Amino acid sequence: MAILIRDCTAITMGDPLVRRGVSIAIEDGKISKISENPQDFEGTHFDTVLDGKNKLVLPGFVNAHTHLAMVLLRGYSDDRNLQEWLEQEIWPAERKLTEDDVYWASLVGIAEMIRSGTTTFCDMYFFMDAVAQAVKESGLRAVLSYGIIAPQPGEKAQRELSVTEKFLREWHNGAEGRIRVAVGPHAPYTCCDEVWRDARALALQYNTIIHTHLQETLAEVNESFRRYQKSPTERLEALGVFEAPTVAAHGVHLRDSDVATLARRGVGLAHCPTSNLKLGSGIAPVKRYKQMGLRVGIGTDGAASNNNLDMLEELRLAALLAKRDDPTALPAAEALQMATQSGAQILGLEGVGHLAEGAEADIMLVNTSGAHWQPGHNPVSDLVYAAQASDVETVLVAGRIVMKEKEILTFDEERAKANVRALSAKYRKL
Ligand SMILES: [Zn+2]
Numbered sequence: 001m002a003i004l005i006r007d008c009t010a011i012t013m014g015d016p017l018v019r020r021g022v023s024i025a026i027e028d029g030k031i032s033k034i035s036e037n038p039q040d041f042e043g044t045h046f047d048t049v050l051d052g053k054n055k056l057v058l059p060g061f062v063n064a065h066t067h068l069a070m071v072l073l074r075g076y077s078d079d080r081n082l083q084e085w086l087e088q089e090i091w092p093a094e095r096k097l098t099e100d101d102v103y104w105a106s107l108v109g110i111a112e113m114i115r116s117g118t119t120t121f122c123d124m125y126f127f128m129d130a131v132a133q134a135v136k137e138s139g140l141r142a143v144l145s146y147g148i149i150a151p152q153p154g155e156k157a158q159r160e161l162s163v164t165e166k167f168l169r170e171w172h173n174g175a176e177g178r179i180r181v182a183v184g185p186h187a188p189y190t191c192c193d194e195v196w197r198d199a200r201a202l203a204l205q206y207n208t209i210i211h212t213h214l215q216e217t218l219a220e221v222n223e224s225f226r227r228y229q230k231s232p233t234e235r236l237e238a239l240g241v242f243e244a245p246t247v248a249a250h251g252v253h254l255r256d257s258d259v260a261t262l263a264r265r266g267v268g269l270a271h272c273p274t275s276n277l278k279l280g281s282g283i284a285p286v287k288r289y290k291q292m293g294l295r296v297g298i299g300t301d302g303a304a305s306n307n308n309l310d311m312l313e314e315l316r317l318a319a320l321l322a323k324r325d326d327p328t329a330l331p332a333a334e335a336l337q338m339a340t341q342s343g344a345q346i347l348g349l350e351g352v353g354h355l356a357e358g359a360e361a362d363i364m365l366v367n368t369s370g371a372h373w374q375p376g377h378n379p380v381s382d383l384v385y386a387a388q389a390s391d392v393e394t395v396l397v398a399g400r401i402v403m404k405e406k407e408i409l410t411f412d413e414e415r416a417k418a419n420v421r422a423l424s425a426k427y428r429k430l
Helices: 068-073 081-094 101-114 126-137 155-171 193-205 216-230 232-240 256-264 274-276 286-291 311-322 331-347 379-385 413-427
Strands: 003-009 019-028 029-033 046-053 056-057 063-066 117-124 139-150 178-186 211-216 247-252 269-271 296-297 363-367 394-398 401-405
Touching: 003 363, 003 379, 019 394, 056 331, 063 247, 063 269, 063 296, 068 101, 068 126, 068 413, 081 139, 081 232, 101 117, 101 126, 101 401, 101 413, 117 216, 117 286, 117 331, 117 394, 126 155, 126 178, 139 155, 139 269, 155 178, 155 193, 178 193, 193 211, 211 256, 216 232, 232 256, 269 286, 269 331, 274 311, 286 311, 296 311, 296 331, 311 331, 311 379, 311 413, 331 379
Parallel strands: 003 046, 003 056, 063 117, 117 139, 139 178, 178 211, 211 247, 247 269, 269 296
Antiparallel strands: 003 019, 019 029, 056 363, 363 394, 394 401
C-alpha cells in the first residue's frame, strides 16, 4: 500500500523544522521519500493520493501517560484532591469494571485521541487484554501496562506480577509490532519493595520499560520520608529500579537531588499539567527539569482527571504554564517536540514522532483553512497557540489511514459510543 501526501506544508521535528511545498511518500508503513521536487515521485504507483493543499502535516502526537478506559468515569468525580478522589471515588467505582467496559471505553478513548491527532499512547489500567484488542483493531500504536497495586509482599503481589508476565508473553510486540507491553507498578506508595525488585527484573528480562507514577503530590513525598526516610526517587534508586528504562508520570514535587538522579538514570518524565492542576497537585517546573537534563514528554492522564484526551490542549497548557514567570521558557517548537519526538524517545520507540525518510508513517493532516489559521506566518506557532483539535482531518498510523476527512475507518465509532453510554449506567450517582 503506497500513499502520497502531495504538496503540503510539513513540520518535520527535524532540520529544517518546517518545509513548504513538499510531498511525502509512504510505503510499507514507513516514510520512503520527502521532497520538494515532484519528479522524485514519478514512476511510483500510489494507491492513494492525499491532497496537501491548505494542510499542515506533522507527526502524530505521543500521549506519554494515560488511563484510556477512564473515559467511563469522565465527569464521575471532580473537584477533589488526589487521595480523596482515588480512595473514596475512583477505586470503589473501578471495582465494578468488567473486561467489556474496558474494551468499549478504550475504543471511545481511541476515537477521541485519533480526532485530536494522537497516534501513540502509553497506558496503565486493568483488563489490559481488552485495551490491547482495541489497539489492535483501531490501528493505533501503544505502550500498554497492567497497573500493579500491591502494598504488601506475598500472594497478592505475586498474583499481580503474574498478570503482568502473562500480558507480556501474549502482547509484547503484538499487533504487527504496534503494541509494546511495559511493566506498570502503579506508584511507590501503592507497591512494596518486593514488587519493585520483581518489576525491574521483568522489564530487563523482556527488554521493555517500567511505567509508573512518581512524586505527584507533596503528601506522597512526605509520607515516603516518614516511612522510609527517603524520597520516592531515592527509594526506587536504592532498589535498583532505574537500571530498567523507566517512564514516570507527573514528578510535580521532585527535589533537585531527585531530578539529578532521574536525569543520570535516563528516566523519562510524562508531564501531565491539566491533571496536576485539576487535582490541586501543583505545577511541575519542567523548564528547570529540562535544564537539569531530564527528558520530558507530555501526557493527558486519564479522562477522569483531565477531563479529555486532547494532546493539543495539553501541549499548549504545558507551553503557557512554563511561561508564568518567563515568557521565553518552553518556546512553541520545544513544546511540540515534547508532545511528539521526546515522548516517543522516553517510551523507547525508535523512528516515531518525527517526519524523515525511514521513519514510521504516524502522521496527521491538519486543515489550515479556518479563520484562526490566518494569515499563516509561522505554522509551528499557529499549531501550538491557535489550532483546535477539530482541525485534525486525516490520521495515519504505521502507513495505514485510520481517519480520513474526519471519518474513522478502522472501527465503528458510533457503536462504541452507544455502548459506553449504556455501560456507564451502573456507575452513575446522579
Ligand atoms: Zn496517571
